Amino acid sequence: MSSSLFSVPEIAPERLPDLLRSMPKAELHIHIEGSLEPELIFALAQRNGVVLPYASVEALRSAYAFSNLQSFLDIYYAGASVLMQEQDFYDMAYAYFVKAAQDKVLHTELFFDPQTHTARGVSMDTVVKGLHRACVAAQAELGVSASLIMCFLRHLSEEDAFETLEQALPYRDLIIGIGLDSGEVGNPPEKFARVFARCRALGFHLVAHAGEEGPPAYVWTALDLLKVERVDHGVQSSKDSALMQRLAKDRIALTVCPLSNLKLCVFPDLASHNLRQLLDAGLAATVNSDDPAYFGGYINDNFTQTFAATGLTAQHAYELGRNSFDASFIDASAKRLYIDQLKQAFEGFR
Numbered sequence: 001m002s003s004s005l006f007s008v009p010e011i012a013p014e015r016l017p018d019l020l021r022s023m024p025k026a027e028l029h030i031h032i033e034g035s036l037e038p039e040l041i042f043a044l045a046q047r048n049g050v051v052l053p054y055a056s057v058e059a060l061r062s063a064y065a066f067s068n069l070q071s072f073l074d075i076y077y078a079g080a081s082v083l084m085q086e087q088d089f090y091d092m093a094y095a096y097f098v099k100a101a102q103d104k105v106l107h108t109e110l111f112f113d114p115q116t117h118t119a120r121g122v123s124m125d126t127v128v129k130g131l132h133r134a135c136v137a138a139q140a141e142l143g144v145s146a147s148l149i150m151c152f153l154r155h156l157s158e159e160d161a162f163e164t165l166e167q168a169l170p171y172r173d174l175i176i177g178i179g180l181d182s183g184e185v186g187n188p189p190e191k192f193a194r195v196f197a198r199c200r201a202l203g204f205h206l207v208a209h210a211g212e213e214g215p216p217a218y219v220w221t222a223l224d225l226l227k228v229e230r231v232d233h234g235v236q237s238s239k240d241s242a243l244m245q246r247l248a249k250d251r252i253a254l255t256v257c258p259l260s261n262l263k264l265c266v267f268p269d270l271a272s273h274n275l276r277q278l279l280d281a282g283l284a285a286t287v288n289s290d291d292p293a294y295f296g297g298y299i300n301d302n303f304t305q306t307f308a309a310t311g312l313t314a315q316h317a318y319e320l321g322r323n324s325f326d327a328s329f330i331d332a333s334a335k336r337l338y339i340d341q342l343k344q345a346f347e348g349f350r
């Protein structure tokens with residue numbers, strides 16, 4: 001394995017949380033609309049004259065009790081309805097970048113869901129310009145590099161995805177990749193095979209949510225029909241040993257989101273999470289926050305709580321940090337620089 005060239009120092013378990021918090025990392029699975037904290041939802045609702053079906057920040061937050069993915073998506077799309085102006089998208093993304101910088105995220109690739117906004121009459125121009133302006137500010141003011149991945153909503157039609165792609169083409173240079181999210185079961189990857197082929201021809205990087213709640217078969221078709229470079233979630237892959245071998249052999253990264261899986265009842269508790277099984281089988285797993293405002297934590301909360309619950313080690317921490325940079329869509333020289341910084345952080349912990 002790649003980490004064999006670097007000998008990870010022994011680190012006492014009680015020092016692991018500090019190591020996890022201070023180690024350089026990339027975040028590759030964050031829906032920017034899922035970073036909208038209830039306080040910002042209320043502030044934007046007031047700014048834009050949007051009436052929310054919740055009386056207070058506390059009432060909204062207390063509605064965050066989910067039984068599965070769909071129960072979350074219903075509230076998540078309602079929360080996003082306060083986003084109207086370019087400045088709203090900027091403010092949302094910048095608030096996330098501040099948290100990311102505190103968590104030692106050096107690079108992040110943000111998902112955004114344009115159809116959630118264009119369906120309400122908010123233009124693609126408003127969405128992309130606001131988010132892009134925040135990405136530029138994150139680099140200049142916080143030292144966080146950031147790029148954008150546009151997701152198609154899989155509960156909508158392929159035709160709608162094609163239209164969304166057309167609307168995005170004027171902003172082609174501001175978007176590095178294409179993803180697929182929303183309700184998974186009943187909306188398999190093959191529904192989007194043609195639009196993903198078009199995106200591939202256009203030179204976009206490709207990712208898709210698969211194997212979050214859906215079966216291993218959806219991970220196979222994401223790989224073989226959509227030709228994705230990373231799988232978002234992918235935790236159901238452990239039910240299929242041939243798939244596990246394929247993912248390990250091709251070093252297909254899984255962007256795992258443990259607190260999301262906990263809150264959406266994919267696993268009954270964090271101790272039962274299969275992150276360790278994925279890593280120990282040689283898969284390029286990473287740790288991410290998914291929708292941090294809804295799932296009770298940003299990326300470092302995901303790291304520290306999962307390590308505490310499952311007994312992962314400093315060796316696993318290094319692999320996760322390294323995988324996050326290796327699996328990112330930055331160029332090889334930037335990857336080397338980040339991975340050098342990761343190694344230095346571990347050396348400093350000796």
Ligand code: HPA
Pocket residue numbers: 031034069076181182183184209212260290291
């Ligand atoms: N799964 C699918 N769609 C999503 C998610 C998720 O975890 N978060 C935001 N949209």
Ligand code: ZN
Pocket residue numbers: 029031181209232290
């Ligand atoms: Zn997600």
